[in-house]
Amino acid sequence: xxxxxxxxxxxxxxxxxxxxxxxxxxxxxxxxxxxxxxxxxxxxxxxxxxxxxxxxxxxxxxxxxxxxxxxxxxxxxxxxxxxxxxxxxxxxxxxxxxxxxxxxxxxxxxxxxxxxxxxxxxxxxxxxxxxxxxxxxxxxxxxxxxxxxxxxxxxxxxxxxxxxxxxxxxxxxxxxxxxxxxxxxx
Amino acid sequence: xxxxxxxxxxxxxxxxxxxxxxxxxxxxxxxxxxxxxxxxxxxxxxxxxxxxxxxxxxxxxxxxxxxxxxxxxxxxxxxxxxxxxxxxxxxxxxxxxxxxxxxxxxxxxxxxxxxxxxxxxxxxxxxxxxxxxxxxxxxxxxxxxxxxxxxxxxxxxxxxxxxxxxxxxxxxxxxxxxxxxxxxxx
DNA sequence: CTCTAATTTGAGTCAACGCTCAAGATAAGG
DNA sequence: CCTTATCTTGAGCGTTGACTCAAATTAGAG
Numbered sequence: 342x343x344x345x346x347x348x349x350x351x352x353x354x355x356x357x358x359x360x361x362x363x364x365x366x367x368x369x370x371x372x373x374x375x376x377x378x379x380x381x382x383x384x385x386x387x388x389x390x391x392x393x394x395x396x397x398x399x400x401x402x403x404x405x406x407x408x409x410x411x412x413x414x415x416x417x418x419x420x421x422x423x424x425x426x427x428x429x430x431x432x433x434x435x436x437x438x439x440x441x442x443x444x445x446x447x448x449x450x451x452x453x454x455x456x457x458x459x460x461x462x463x464x465x466x467x468x469x470x471x472x473x474x475x476x477x478x479x480x481x482x483x484x485x486x487x488x489x490x491x492x493x494x495x496x497x498x499x500x501x502x503x504x505x506x507x508x509x510x511x512x513x514x515x516x517x518x519x520x521x522x523x524x525x526x527x
Numbered sequence: 528x529x530x531x532x533x534x535x536x537x538x539x540x541x542x543x544x545x546x547x548x549x550x551x552x553x554x555x556x557x558x559x560x561x562x563x564x565x566x567x568x569x570x571x572x573x574x575x576x577x578x579x580x581x582x583x584x585x586x587x588x589x590x591x592x593x594x595x596x597x598x599x600x601x602x603x604x605x606x607x608x609x610x611x612x613x614x615x616x617x618x619x620x621x622x623x624x625x626x627x628x629x630x631x632x633x634x635x636x637x638x639x640x641x642x643x644x645x646x647x648x649x650x651x652x653x654x655x656x657x658x659x660x661x662x663x664x665x666x667x668x669x670x671x672x673x674x675x676x677x678x679x680x681x682x683x684x685x686x687x688x689x690x691x692x693x694x695x696x697x698x699x700x701x702x703x704x705x706x707x708x709x710x711x712x713x
Numbered sequence: 714c715t716c717t718a719a720t721t722t723g724a725g726t727c728a729a730c731g732c733t734c735a736a737g738a739t740a741a742g743g
Numbered sequence: 744c745c746t747t748a749t750c751t752t753g754a755g756c757g758t759t760g761a762c763t764c765a766a767a768t769t770a771g772a773g
Contacts, residue, residue: 344719344770366636368553372761385721387762435572442688450552453614459692471661492701492708497676502628506635506645515678522678522708528751530740558731573732587757 351389354375354380359400363436367447370397401448401455405462412465420493426522427497428513431504438464438501445498467491476523518526539565549622553633556583560609587634587641589624591648606659610683610706611713614699617687621640624687631684653677663710679709 357378361370376383390396406412410426425472429474429501448455471490474481481489496519504510543564546557551564562569577580592598596612604612615622634641657676660667666677682705690696 346720346770350720364636366633370631371759373759380721383762384723388720393761437572443632445692446629446688447552447554450550451555456692461688463692481591486698488704489708492682492704495685495689495701496682496705497685498688499681499683501754502632502684502688503681506642506649514674515681517673518675518678519682522675532750536750553723560728568752569732570734570753573734574750579731637717 363439404437407437550626590623593623
């Protein structure tokens with residue numbers, strides 16, 4: 342793949358795949374459905390991807406990366422910053438957020454690469470929350486800060502999970518509630 | 528189905544289906560796999576169930592009911608009671624807990640019956656937590672208690688979700704942490 | 714313009730899926 | 744023991760899935 346047309350087709354396929362995983366689930370994400378949504382034929386798909394799994398993995402990697410934007414920037418974010426960034430992601434990139442949860446649940450049992458990637462990503466996120474928490478609540482014991490940071494990240498995932506079941510769910514309200522709980526507790 | 532043999536076969540099939548959804552995911556839950564695991568042939572499966580979906584739905588209904596044991600008992604549980612019951616469920620009935628989350632995520636997009644059942648069940652659970660919270664923290668505003676109760680239920684689901692990705696995750700530690708946060712906050 | 718590599722086409726392969734069915738085996742009431 | 748309802752067998756049906764490929768088309772460097 343080197344010509345412009347190929348790159349554009351690749352993007353169309355990835356966009357269609359992302360949309361399908363979010364809307365129809367993994368079962369509904371067939372080659373036929375992807376090709377129809379992308380306006381492309383199967384042969385063209387297989388000119389650019391080795392397998393259906395490869396296309397899905399590309400989308401999944403993008404989704405995982407998008408959950409934690411700017412992971413290199415190790416700057417001193419506050420817990421509130423991190424929560425607001427998450428709210429922004431979940432509300433503006435709902436498809437990617439849905440893909441993230443769908444794959445975490447469906448892929449972790451079968452696919453070791455996905456499971457490992459999810460776990461490493463989780464640890465990274467927890468670390469950032471933990472550091473922010475230690476900065477803002479210096480009197481808190483390190484163990485307590487670590488436990489709270491992990492609970493916070495997991496609870497945020499619970500919020501995203503619930504948004505899949507109830508699309509009208511108020512993500513921001515509950516995410517900010519978690520923030521308050523994490524900062525005010527004993 | 529009336530003979531004893533039929534009822535036993537039915538149970539074998541449901542057990543195999545539950546195990547498969549938890550271990551292999553919905554994709555891996557094929558008629559062939561169910562029948563092998565149950566030690567039964569396809570014809571026998573279809574003598575007892577109208578379709579694969581019917582068997583899966585039976586397992587799903589059981590999983591949903593099991594998340595909230597004894598829902599009729601409207602007794603005055605404490606928040607701690609409810610959390611401990613949940614910890615017990617997630618740790619002793621891990622297969623059912625995994626089925627619950629897998630179906631919530633995979634089924635809510637496609638299947639309206641499952642989505643509705645999940646939502647109603649969610650509301651029921653939130654109500655019980657809300658009532659317990661109002662009893663233990665009477666000074667809390669009703670809105671605040673409602674918000675906290677819902678956040679608590681959603682966070683517990685996040686814990687179950689995380690257990691699927693990381694089977695060694697300490698469910699009890701984090702669930703009890705949530706309890707403390709919910710009771711002590713402002 | 715020319716030539717090659719990249720891309721698109723779409724009919725077609727093969728395996729696996731959910732599911733059926735007629736025939737044989739087994740259970741239980743009378 | 745006989746009869747009838749229930750259960751089991753397993754080959755096989757039609758459909759759909761992922762994927763292939765040779766031929767036609769198009770993009771772009773020289």
